[in-house]
Amino acid sequence: MNSFQTPSESMDQPANREFTQTLFLSVSDDLFGIWHKKGYWQPLNPAWEKVLGWTEEELRSHASWELIHPDDRDSTIAHFTSAEAVEYEYRMRHHDGSYRWLAWKLIPGDNGTLYGVGKDITETKHTAAKLKERIEFEQLITSLSDQFIQLSSDGIDEADGIDEAIQHTLEKIGEFCECDRTYMALFSEDAATASIIQEWVAPGVSSIQPQWHDFPTASYPWGMAKLRNLEAIQISHRSDLPPEANSLKQALELTGAKSVTIVPIAQGNHLIGYLGCSAVNAEKTWSDDNLSLLQIIGGIFANALSRQQAKFQLRESERRFRAVFNQTFQLSSLLTLEGDVIADNQTAMDFCQLDSSQVLGYPFWQLKCWTISAETQQQLKTAIAETATGKTIRYEADILAPDQSVITIDFSLKPLRNENGEIELLIAEGRDISDRKQAEAKLQAAMEDLEQRVEERTHELKDDVLTIGKAEAGKLTFKPASMDLIGFCQDIVDTLQMSISQQHSIKFVSHGDCRNVQMDEKLLQHILNNLISNAIKHSPQGSEVKVELTCEGESAIFHIQDQGIGIPPEDIKKLFSSFQRASNVGTIQGTGLGLAIVKKSVDLHGGLITIESEVGKGTTFTIILPLQSMAE
Known part of the structure; x- marks a missing residue:
């Protein structure tokens, strides 16, 4: 009899099944x-x-x-x-x-x-919790940033609004970081003293704001050295402080703080204050997100406090562009109008695993990451050509990672213009959305909307600041030339009417012979565009804006009349000053510079501008300009 057994017959034996089960369990x-x-x-x-x-x-x-x-x-x-x-x-x-x-x-x-x-499943749970915390972190940054951006378009006096926004932000920081006290302090001009100007405390925690007013900064040399170097201070245990920080340790004991994180608030490299977060009831180990949140909010506070400083705004916008380009997590490249690469940010270099010699001077579509297909390269070349004409292009693209895997990026091309409005360069930006596309779709949409609004408002403010800066420096040129004033006004009215569709109607009438006058077209366009646009913005939908031109004697008289909200009498005298707006404009957008530019343009013509207004009924601007303006 053959005693040979197949593997399945062997496994079916009770002893073998028991052995297999024991092995599997072990x-x-x-x-x-x-x-x-x-x-x-x-x-x-x-x-x-x-x-x-x-x-x-x-x-x-x-x-x-x-x-x-x-x-x-x-x-x-x-x-x-x-x-x-x-x-x-x-x-x-x-x-x-x-x-x-x-x-x-x-x-x-x-x-x-x-x-x-x-x-x-402990690790899975922890990973999910970290992802949720990261999404909440980014949503918090988005909402707080949007709050301060919205604030920039509200009212002519932002002081109360900024205070309220800072207080709300301190509360949100405290809740997110799970700490007991948050506060903001500002230094005196010579940084000799500092004062806590805003504070939030959790229920049951005492306030320290009244006691910490105009305290001498020289008493805390260790902490001040850190802040002057724009370094953050993170203390989880007071006992961790070095001997040279004994005065800071005593301050923490006096305020009951067991743990603290402090970040500098700076305008550029100039230290103006600090933002603090303290744990009072129990010691706390600070996370990277805690520090990142404070650092980002510190930057937001600095911008809010310096918003009305026009010269600083210009320097800050230029510095911010360089910082974003070099430090953003997006892949960014500067291109010529033909599409050749002239600069890549560090993120792009790291992602492509290339050095500058392998990138600079090459057509953008020839970089290895774009060689996934001929169609992808052609789409990119077409997008570059369209952007060079002034369009902004954005789409999702599949590109090659260094390991030859395919990733999806949110890609955009935008024209960069000089002060004359001429396109000089193109900027290409890409963000890897492969892993987060579905999970963060809503957050991504909010961030894109935020970036677009920041960009539009920054460009609007930058253009106005440049114009008013030239005017105040006496560098705003005045070049009168012969023109058909009626045709010029009709073109402006037609263009504005097309842009607002049927929301408002603009009625233009003229009287007298206005065909051959001497005026500066560019400055006159500033005047009419601004006044008619303001009339539209401040009028209810469906109402009529009337533009009347009369040429008689040696003068051209313009009347721009609306049926809008009107201007309070106490605001009229200061409307032609920079950064001034009527107190009743609410959330209607504006920079506070338009009427200042209008006044400068009228003055250069040797003209006169007056305002007649009644709150709730409307406003009429009257401008009188010489028909034959002569350059000085």
Whole structure:
């Protein structure tokens, strides 16, 4: 008789099946066990001790409910007493006192027992929690940034609005960082003293703002040295402070702060104050997100406090562009109008794993990342050509990563113009959205909208600042030339009417011979565009804006009349000053520079501008200009 057995016949033997089952249980990372109705687990494999640290004897000595996290206990008991198979997640205490997340599949057996298979999902839970925290972090930054951007278009006096926004932001910082006190301090001009000007405290925590007013900064040399170097101070334990920081340690003890994070607030490299976050009730270990949040908010505060400084705005916008280009997480490249690369930011260099010699001077579409297909390259070349004519192009593109994998980027091309409005360069930007496209779709849309609004407002303010800067410096040119004034006005009215569609109607009438006059077209366009646009913005939809031109004697008289909200009498005298707007404009957009530019343009013509207005009924601007203006 042949005694040979096939592998399947061998495995079917009881002894072999038992051996196989024992081997499988011994190597599995999953927990196999039997829960007895007496209230304890009987482990069936070594994974229990590996995952939870408990031996079988120790598990038998504890009722299973004792090891379940208190917050999960009631729901877990309900699942364990169910007569049906269930899948459930709960936290179980490790031998070292920590808790592990376990995902269980439970099948009821005989006599009230349960057969269970459990998997350790602690790392998965932690990863999900970190992702959620990151999304909440970015959403918080977006909402706070948007709050300060919106503030820039409100009213002529932002002081109260900024104070309210800062107070709200300090509260949000405290909630996100889970600390007990947040505050902002500003230095005197010579940085000899500092004062806490805004503070938020959690319930039950005392305020320190009244006591910390005009305190001498020289008393804290260690901390001031850090801040002057624009370094953050992070202290989780007061005992961690070095001996030279003893005065700071005493200050923390005096204020009850057990842990503190402080970041500098600076305009450029000029230190103007600091932003602080303190833990009072218990010591705290600060996360990277805590520090990043404070640093970002510190920057937002600095911009808000210096918004009305026109010269600083210009320097800051230029510095911000360089910082964003070199430090942003986006892939950014500067291109010629023909599409040749003249600069790549560090993010792009790192991503492509290339040095400048392999990038600069080459057509952008010939870079290796764009060689995924001929269609992709052609689409890019077409986009560059269209952007060179003034269009902004944006689309999602698949490109090659250095490891030859395909990633999706949010790609855009924008023209960069000089002060004369001429396109000099193109900027290409790309952001990897492969891993976060679905999870962060809403957040991404909000960020893109935010960036667009910031860009539009920055360009608008920059153009107005440049014009008013030239005017105040006496460099705004006045070049009168012969022109048909009626045709010129009609063109402006037609263009504006097309841009507003049927929301308003603009009625233009003229009287007298206005065909051959001497005026500066560019300055006159500033005057009419601004006054008619303002009339439209401040009038209800469906109303009429009337533009009347009369040429008589040696003068041209313009009347721009609306049926809008009107101007309070106390605001009229200051409307022609820079950064001044009527107090009743609410959320209507504007920079506060338009009427200042109009006044400068009228003055250069040797003309006169007056205002007649009644709140709630409308406003009429009257401009009188010489028909034959002569250049000086």
